[in-house]
Each structure stands twice: as C-alpha cells, then as structure tokens.
Amino acid sequence: MFRSLLKRTTFLNQLNKSNGFNRNYFKQSTLTRSDALSRHVETEDNNEHTPFDFTQENLVKVEKILAKYPKQYRQSALIPLLDLAQRQNGGWISLRAMDKVAHICGIAPMTAYEVASFYTMFNRTKIGENFVQVCTTTPCMLRGSGEIIKTCKSHLGIQVGETTPDNKFTLVEVECLGACVNAPMMCINDDFYEDLTSASTINLLDQIKNNKPTKIGPQTHRKAAEGPQGKTTLLEPPVGPTCRDDL
Ligand code: FES
Known part of the structure; x- marks a missing residue:
C-alpha cells in the first residue's frame, strides 16, 4: 500500500513540475539505517552455535527479577531479562542469549526475537563501546x-x-x-x-x-528540567516509594 501511495505521489509531483508548479505533495523522509541493528545478521560471533549463559552473578539477578512476577506469568520478565543479557553481552543481544531468556521465561524463542526486534533498546548486532x-x-x-x-x-x-x-x-x-x-x-x-x-x-x-x-x-545552566523561571511547582522534596528497585 505504501508503495502504491509513493508511486501516486511521485506521479503527482512530476505532473506538478511538468505544469510549471514547484510544489511537492509530500516529501519522503531521509532513508536511515537505524533499523540495521534490529535485524539478525549471521556472523561468526552471532549464530546458533555461539554459546551464551548468564554469569553466576547475573543468575542471582535473574532469580530476583523472576521473583517480581507470579510463577504462572514468568514471561512478564522477558524485557528485564533481555536487558540483563544484553548488558552482560556488551550492549547487544545474540541469538543464543535470546534463546536462553526465552527458555527461562518458558516462551517460544520467536517471541523473544520479536520483542528484541521491536524495541530500539535492544541491539541484535554488535555495537561500538x-x-x-x-x-x-x-x-x-x-x-x-x-x-x-x-x-x-x-x-x-x-x-x-x-x-x-x-x-x-x-x-x-x-x-x-x-x-x-x-x-x-x-x-x-x-x-x-x-x-x-x-x-x-x-x-x-x-x-x-x-x-x-x-x-x-x-549542557546549559538549566537545572534538571526547570523552565527559564526556575522551579515553580513541586517545591517539597519527593516522597517514596520509588518506582524501580536497584538490582
Ligand atoms: S522528542 Fe526528543 S526526547 Fe522527546
């Protein structure tokens, strides 16, 4: 559908130009490669034989994360566990790391792949430091x-x-x-x-x-998210509980 819309728009833009009008119906945004990190690329260090397991230290964190959810809803831990695996793996998540997380959550590996592909917080290929x-x-x-x-x-x-x-x-x-x-x-x-x-x-x-x-x-003199007049609301110190626990 997008292609036929694009074809029609290109045709209308050309028609406009041939009639002497310098007006476009809409402009296409620049093609970017941000999604390059959300696809699987088979490499030597990312294939079905690349091993992955949580470290002993992270296994303790896995248990802590799982304990936050009812036993029958282990899959709710999917995103925090993918995040933990990604941090252990140096900022990106390999095929085997997703498989490991899926296994812990008791879900199909494809579900973990889908989630890791959808959210930009996960990188499915290696990134820089x-x-x-x-x-x-x-x-x-x-x-x-x-x-x-x-x-x-x-x-x-x-x-x-x-x-x-x-x-x-x-x-x-x-x-x-x-x-x-x-x-x-x-x-x-x-x-x-x-x-x-x-x-x-x-x-x-x-x-x-x-x-x-x-x-x-x-990177200016602004304090936190204050406006140009400084702090005008929420003048009391915040009270707990905070919404996140430290792992
Ligand atoms: S639009 Fe950039 S942080 Fe919200």
Whole structure:
C-alpha cells in the first residue's frame, strides 16, 4: 500500500513540475539505517552455535527479577531479562542469549526475537563501546536535532546505523526518549545529554572518546528540567516509594 501511495505521489509531483508548479505533495523522509541493528545478521560471533549463559552473578539477578512476577506469568520478565543479557553481552543481544531468556521465561524463542526486534533498546548486532542515540522526534526536531545528527555524522565520520572503525561509537536515530523539555537531546549508553548544540555535542563526543568525565543532563545552566523561571511547582522534596528497585 505504501508503495502504491509513493508511486501516486511521485506521479503527482512530476505532473506538478511538468505544469510549471514547484510544489511537492509530500516529501519522503531521509532513508536511515537505524533499523540495521534490529535485524539478525549471521556472523561468526552471532549464530546458533555461539554459546551464551548468564554469569553466576547475573543468575542471582535473574532469580530476583523472576521473583517480581507470579510463577504462572514468568514471561512478564522477558524485557528485564533481555536487558540483563544484553548488558552482560556488551550492549547487544545474540541469538543464543535470546534463546536462553526465552527458555527461562518458558516462551517460544520467536517471541523473544520479536520483542528484541521491536524495541530500539535492544541491539541484535554488535555495537561500538558507546551507543549514541540521537532523538529526532518532533520537539527535538523543532529544537535542532537535524543539526545534532549532522554534527555526530561529520565528527565521527560515520552514517546513522554505522560504527566507527576504532569501535568507539555507534550512531543511531531514535524516537522520543522522554526528555523533550530539554530538547534536543541524545542518549549515550545509559546517560542523557540535553539542551545540545553542535559545539556541546562535539565536546561530549571528544570527552567520551578520551575517557574524560562528562556533564550528564542539560549542557546549559538549566537545572534538571526547570523552565527559564526556575522551579515553580513541586517545591517539597519527593516522597517514596520509588518506582524501580536497584538490582
Ligand atoms: S522528542 Fe526528543 S526526547 Fe522527546
């Protein structure tokens, strides 16, 4: 259906041009390779014979995660267990790691593959040491995420979906990461960097490359997500319980 719509639009655009109108019905967004990490690519270190098992330390965490769900709903632990497997595996999840998680949850391996392919938090192929996710959803786009992507591409010398030759960085575009109020932003590994400009993006990438400490959060004088007038609501200290337990 999308193809026939595209054909029709291309035809209308050409018709417009041949009639002397310089107007397009709609523009196609740039083709990106962010989904390159959500597909299985058979490699020497990712095939059905590549072994995977949780470490003893992580097996304790597996039990802790499973204990949060009723025994008959073990499959509810699928996402946290995939996350744990991915962290153990260096930021990406292999075929055998997904099989292991599926086995623990008592579900078909295909269900684990589907979930790992759907969520951008999971990478099904190897990534670099630092996983750079630049948000390009509307608020970030309106605040200049296009420039941030351009900066990352030119500074790292790679395209979206690629890894630098020194294996230091992998760059992807992602949808909203929930820090819109401090747009534009990017997430590198587990840290958010917000209120970005081209200059602060370059600075951060260089600091990370040289193993120097970075300033997490807003790269301006803004405190957390406060507006220009500072904090005007929620003036009391937050009370528990917090929604997440530390593993
Ligand atoms: S739109 Fe970028 S964080 Fe929400």
